[in-house]
Structures are given as structure tokens and as C-alpha cells.
Amino acid sequence: MKGRQRETVKGIRALLAGEKRTIARIISAVESEDSEEILEHIFPHSGSAYHVGITGPPGAGKSTLVSAIAKRLLGKRKKVGIIAVDPSSPFSGGALLGDRVRMTDLALDENVFIRSMASRGSLGGLAQATKDVALVLDAAGMDYILIETIGVGQVELDIAQVCDTTVVVLVPESGDSIQAMKAGLLEIADIMVVNKGDREGCERLLTELKFAFEMREQKVGWDYPILKTTATEDEGVEELVVAIESHASYLSKTGRLEDERKKKLLLRIHELIEKRIRFHLKENIMPERDIIKLLDKMYERKLNPYRIAGQIARRIIRLADRRFV
Amino acid sequence: MISKIRVLVGKPGLDGHDRGAKVVAAALRDAGMEVIYTGLHQTCESIVEAAVQEDVHVIGLSILSGAHMTIFPRILKLLRASKAKDIMVIGGGIIPADDMKKLQRIGVHKLFGPGTPTSEIVDWIKDNAVKPKRPTTRKKKSVRKKVKKQVRKKIKKKSKG
Numbered sequence: 001m002k003g004r005q006r007e008t009v010k011g012i013r014a015l016l017a018g019e020k021r022t023i024a025r026i027i028s029a030v031e032s033e034d035s036e037e038i039l040e041h042i043f044p045h046s047g048s049a050y051h052v053g054i055t056g057p058p059g060a061g062k063s064t065l066v067s068a069i070a071k072r073l074l075g076k077r078k079k080v081g082i083i084a085v086d087p088s089s090p091f092s093g094g095a096l097l098g099d100r101v102r103m104t105d106l107a108l109d110e111n112v113f114i115r116s117m118a119s120r121g122s123l124g125g126l127a128q129a130t131k132d133v134a135l136v137l138d139a140a141g142m143d144y145i146l147i148e149t150i151g152v153g154q155v156e157l158d159i160a161q162v163c164d165t166t167v168v169v170l171v172p173e174s175g176d177s178i179q180a181m182k183a184g185l186l187e188i189a190d191i192m193v194v195n196k197g198d199r200e201g202c203e204r205l206l207t208e209l210k211f212a213f214e215m216r217e218q219k220v221g222w223d224y225p226i227l228k229t230t231a232t233e234d235e236g237v238e239e240l241v242v243a244i245e246s247h248a249s250y251l252s253k254t255g256r257l258e259d260e261r262k263k264k265l266l267l268r269i270h271e272l273i274e275k276r277i278r279f280h281l282k283e284n285i286m287p288e289r290d291i292i293k294l295l296d297k298m299y300e301r302k303l304n305p306y307r308i309a310g311q312i313a314r315r316i317i318r319l320a321d322r323r324f325v
Numbered sequence: 326m327i328s329k330i331r332v333l334v335g336k337p338g339l340d341g342h343d344r345g346a347k348v349v350a351a352a353l354r355d356a357g358m359e360v361i362y363t364g365l366h367q368t369c370e371s372i373v374e375a376a377v378q379e380d381v382h383v384i385g386l387s388i389l390s391g392a393h394m395t396i397f398p399r400i401l402k403l404l405r406a407s408k409a410k411d412i413m414v415i416g417g418g419i420i421p422a423d424d425m426k427k428l429q430r431i432g433v434h435k436l437f438g439p440g441t442p443t444s445e446i447v448d449w450i451k452d453n454a455v456k457p458k459r460p461t462t463r464k465k466k467s468v469r470k471k472v473k474k475q476v477r478k479k480i481k482k483k484s485k486g
Contacts, residue, residue, distance in 0.1 A: 088359075
């Protein structure tokens with residue numbers, strides 16, 4: 001145990017010093033193994049990075065925009081971590097991670113760390129380990145962490161649970177005000193961006209978005225900026241960075257940053273408990289063989305799944321009560 | 326959770342023909358690997374930096390410009406400088422047989438010529454991409470000793486039998 005601990009501590013020290021190879025290695029470990037032990041060591045060193053999420057439909061220009069934002073932040077002598085998530089194939093499990101193609105200008109800046117992640121079967125627009133990877137980058141001393149989701153549709157909203165500021169990127173082709181009034185994507189936006197501002201239809205979408213946002217109940221005093229950018233030409237990016245910064249100062253001034261982060265920690269605890277219990281259920285308690293035996297009877301409609309699930313759940317809860325109380 | 330083979334596919338230098346690289350990238354993806362595609366016109370420095378940050382097992386370079394005798398040695402040198410020698414380097418493109426031999430002597434792991442079936446590349450990577458040792462997840466010393474002992478015993482048995 002001692003040797004292992006020593007190595008972990010050594011690894012953590014290199015991580016805190018911002019050693020890139022170590023950061024990369026630890027991220028891989030966090031991504032692919034049960035690594036709660038490492039994360040326990042890392043957690044106390046995190047909490048200082050500001051998390052910005054960039055989400056939107058495929059091809060909206062998220063990567064290009066992230067790259068442009070990062071460049072501005074680097075210009076302000078900030079350290080920037082970028083996590084870019086792309087989808088894994090549900091068939092082969094493989095993935096083509098192409099977000100770096102749009103970020104080549106950044107590649108050699110020593111104050112930036114870019115990591116591509118495959119979603120590995122997760123459906124909320126991020127990978128399961130994204131939160132933990134962000135934690136690693138946070139501890140590694142990044143001032144900002146930009147998290148780019150996979151191209152999303154309407155309900156992949158995990159990003160809002162990870163980030164302090166969520167930027168939703170649309171393009172003129174994204175649809176009309178009815179799309180904007182539907183539940184989902186726009187509800188998580190702290191800042192709206194219409195990218196590819198040089199295209200036809202941009203102004204129309206901007207007006208419609210403004211209309212849709214005016215009808216929305218205003219969340220305590222934050223005036224949702226709706227911005228136009230052309231990321232490839234670096235137009236409007238400065239305004240976007242200013243909007244992100246003013247959202248950050250709004251959150252910390254009103255005390256909402258702390259509240260929201262505490263909410264996220266609570267959620268995290270729930271998730272971790274759930275994960276453990278689910279694992280435990282599968283491994284130990286759930287007698288799947290027994291349930292399979294009942295399938296025939298259910299198929300013949302002599303038994304129903306509602307009652308069976310209820311019985312099993314009650315049994316598990318009783319067991320748990322006895323153990324914990 | 327699963328660990329995946331991660332491969333960086335890159336096109337260094339000025340040559341602008343990325344069809345081959347894309348075909349290979351897609352084949353590796355379909356074989357269940359995570360492929361980081363860096364696009365055209367990359368410098369050796371940016372490729373190595375990306376490989377380090379992405380913690381890949383293998384760097385695959387496509388070179389059709391004839392600059393292979395400059396680029397491969399440079400990549401190897403930069404990898405050594407970043408303490409990332411364990412990342413394997415493979416490549417493909419128009420590379421004469423003599424040069425192939427020379428490159429493999431200086432540390433390029435494998436080169437594939439034109440016409441190689443993608444399945445051959447996939448198989449080679451699957452056979453050779455060893456997971457680099459993760460410093461934080463090494464087994465306990467006592468366990469390592471035990472395993473060593475067992476292995477030794479097995480070898481003894483075999484040599485006796």
C-alpha cells in the first residue's frame with residue numbers, strides 16, 4: 001500500500017505543478033478506471049477554475065468558437081483547459097475525435113491543455129467522466145475550463161450541471177422562434193450566441209430569440225445576452241468573452257456562484273451513491289436468475305412486472321435499513 | 326469502465342492529401358479505437374504536444390510528400406524530449422523500401438506502404454498497443470512479488486517438463 005500511495009502522491013505533486021504528461025496520464029486513469037482514490041486526493045486542490053460550457057447542434061461552430069474564446073483568455077494571461085467531447089459509436093465503441101482540427105492555433109501555447117474525450121455511451125452530451133476530468137484540470141491550475149459538448153439536439157443538457165456559465169450556440173439555420181420556445185436547450189443558456197453571423201437569416205433569428213427570451217421569466221436580474229459571432233473571422237468573440245466575465249462577476253456578487261456550486265456538489269454525491277448502489281445491486285443483491293425464472297409467467301400475463309419490482313425493491317430497502325440503522 | 330486504444334492520426338508538413346489518413350482513421354474508429362484526428366499541415370511539435378496531452382498509445386503519420394526522412398526522426402526526437410518514448414510511432418505513405426528500413430532502425434515501429442489493407446493496420450495496432458503503465462495504479466509490491474514468484478515457478482515447470 002505504501003508504495004502505491006507514494007506513487008499517487010508523487011503523481012499528484014506533478015499534477016499540481018502542471019506537468020502535462022502527468023495531467024494526461026491521470027485523465028486517462030480517471031476516464032477508464034475506477035479512480036476514486038486518486039480523485040479523493042485531487043479534490044482538495046480544485047475549486048478555483050471557472051467552468052464555461054459551450055453547447056449547440058452539430059456544425060454550429062462550437063470548436064471554432066472555443067478556440068477563439070481560448071485565444072482571448074490566453075491573451076489575458078489566463079491558463080485554459082479545454083475538454084472537447086465527441087460521440088462514440090454505439091456499434092463499434094470507437095470514436096473519431098476531430099475537435100482539435102479547429103484548434104491548431106492553440107496547440108503549442110504552454111498555458112493551454114486540450115483533451116478530446118469520447119462520450120463512451122453516455123447520452124447527455126458529455127462523457128461520464130467529464131466532471132472528473134474537469135476536476136483534474138481544475139487542480140492542475142487552470143483559470144478557465146472550457147467544456148465543449150458533442151453536437152446536441154434538444155434534451156442533452158448535462159452540460160448545465162457541470163458549468164458555471166453555459167453558452168448555447170445556434171446558427172441561422174437552427175430554426176424559428178417556435179424552436180426557441182420549446183423546452184430544453186435554450187432553458188439552460190446563460191448566454192445565447194448566433195454563430196456564422198455572416199449568413200443569411202441571422203438577424204431574423206436574433207430578433208426571434210430576443211422575443212422568446214423576453215417572454216421567459218427572468219431569473220433574478222441576469223439579463224440574457226444574445227450575441228452574434230462569426231467565429232472564423234473572430235468577430236463578436238470579444239463581446240462573448242466580456243459577457244462570460246460579467247456573468248461570472250454577477251454570479252459571485254449575488255452569491256449564486258456558491259449556491260449553484262453547492263447544488264452541484266449535492267448532485268454529485270447523489271450520482272456517486274447511485275453509481276455505487278447500482279453496481280452493488282448488479283453484483284450482489286439482484287438475483288437476476290430468479291427474475292428470469294419469472295419471465296415465463298409474466299409473458300403469459302399471470303404475473304406483472306410492477307408487483308415484482310415493488311417486492312424486490314421493498315426487500316432491498318429492508319436489507320439496507322437493517323444494515324445502516 | 327473501459328479503457329480504449331487511443332491513436333493520433335496526423336498529417337505533418339505541407340502535403341495536402343488527407344484521403345489516406347481519413348480512410349485509416351475511419352477504419353480504426355470502426356475497430357473500436359478512439360482516434361484523435363488533427364487535420365492537415367501540422368508541425369512535428371504540435372503533433373507531439375497533442376499526443377502527450379491526449380495520452381495516446383500510438384501516433385500514426387501519413388506522409389506523401391517525400392519528407393519522411395526529416396519528419397519521422399524529428400518526431401522521435403521530440404517524443405524523447407517530452408519523456409514520451411513509450412508512445413509508438415507508425416506511418417504510411419510513399420516511402421521507398423530502403424528508407425523504411427532506415428526509419429525502423431532509428432525507432433519508427435512500423436511503416437505501411439500503399440495498398441496495405443486497413444485490417445492489417447488495425448491488427449498490428451491491436452497486437453502492439455500496450456497500455457502504458459499508469460503510475461498511479463500500480464499493484465502493491467507484495468502482489469507484484471507473488472506474481473513474479475508464480476511466473477518463475479511456471480517457467481521452471483516448463484523447463485523441467
